[in-house]
Amino acid sequence: DAGxxxxxxxxxxxxxxxxxxxxxxxxxxxxxxWYRQDPGHGLRLIHYSYGVKDTDKGEVSxxxxxxxxxxxxxLLTLESATSSQTSVxxxxxxxxxxxxxxxxxxxxxxxx
Amino acid sequence: xxxxxxxxxxxxxxxxxxLTINCTxxxxxxxxxxxKQKYGExxxxxxxxxxxxxxxxxxxxxxxxxxxxxxxxxxITASQPSHAGIYxxxxxxxFGNEKLTFGTGTRLTIIP
Numbered sequence: 001d002a003g004x005x006x007x008x009x010x011x012x013x014x015x016x017x018x019x020x021x022x023x024x025x026x027x028x029x030x031x032x033x034w035y036r037q038d039p040g041h042g043l044r045l046i047h048y049s050y051g052v053k054d055t056d057k058g059e060v061s062x063x064x065x066x067x068x069x070x071x072x073x074x075l076l077t078l079e080s081a082t083s084s085q086t087s088v089x090x091x092x093x094x095x096x097x098x099x100x101x102x103x104x105x106x107x108x109x110x111x112x
Numbered sequence: 113x114x115x116x117x118x119x120x121x122x123x124x125x126x127x128x129x130x131l132t133i134n135c136t137x138x139x140x141x142x143x144x145x146x147x148k149q150k151y152g153e154x155x156x157x158x159x160x161x162x163x164x165x166x167x168x169x170x171x172x173x174x175x176x177x178x179x180x181x182x183x184x185x186x187x188i189t190a191s192q193p194s195h196a197g198i199y200x201x202x203x204x205x206x207f208g209n210e211k212l213t214f215g216t217g218t219r220l221t222i223i224p
Contacts (some may be wrong), residue, residue, distance in 0.1 A: 014219075033210075041216065042116075042214045042216040043200065043215060044200070044214075045211065058211075096202065098142075098143050098162065098208075098209060100209075101202070102157060103147075103154035103156075104154050106152075
């Protein structure tokens with residue numbers, strides 16, 4: 001475990017409601033990432049951050065926003081959840097360059 | 113965009129047998145990362161390869177990157193129940209770790 005905590009670990013929500021997932025790290029790594037994992041699609045990058053208040057979009061960013069006000073926290077928000085956002089969400093961190101990403105244990109989100 | 117194809121998608125192997133998992137890219141690989149995932153958990157980093165022809169080993173797992181840097185293989189010798197899980201490859205196609213692409217994974221089952 002690379003000092004990454006995701007919360008909540010499980011969540012069930014209704015379509016149209018806002019949802020925020022939290023990723024907290026104790027490693028002081030510069031880079032933080034949000035991925036989603038779906039059968040047949042593998043891991044796909046949603047958003048990433050390269051520093052406090054510095055974020056960029058990934059492959060599947062539509063419907064998601066992120067914020068990073070502190071080095072240790074990276075929040076993923078679904079403004080109005082849809083059933084297509086039912087997935088397992090993983091947070092990852094890295095020091096940058098070609099260093100490997102280290103992943104949290106994931107959040108399983110179900111949108112009904 | 114880069115696509116990574118893993119084969120096989122699933123593998124059932126008798127304990128003690130050797131096995132190989134492949135990861136093939138449509139583009140040149142500037143960095144290739146192997147991860148293992150157990151059900152309900154995050155991804156655990158195994159090994160990283162960067163140079164054509166490079167080979168790395170850890171315990172009974174060996175990973176290789178071919179000379180053309182478009183295919184990697186993961187070989188497990190004398191498989192054990194602890195090797196069971198999902199193996200994923202992740203690749204940097206030259207855009208850095210901010211834009212890693214992942215394969216869809218290979219599910220490995222070890223039977224006694």
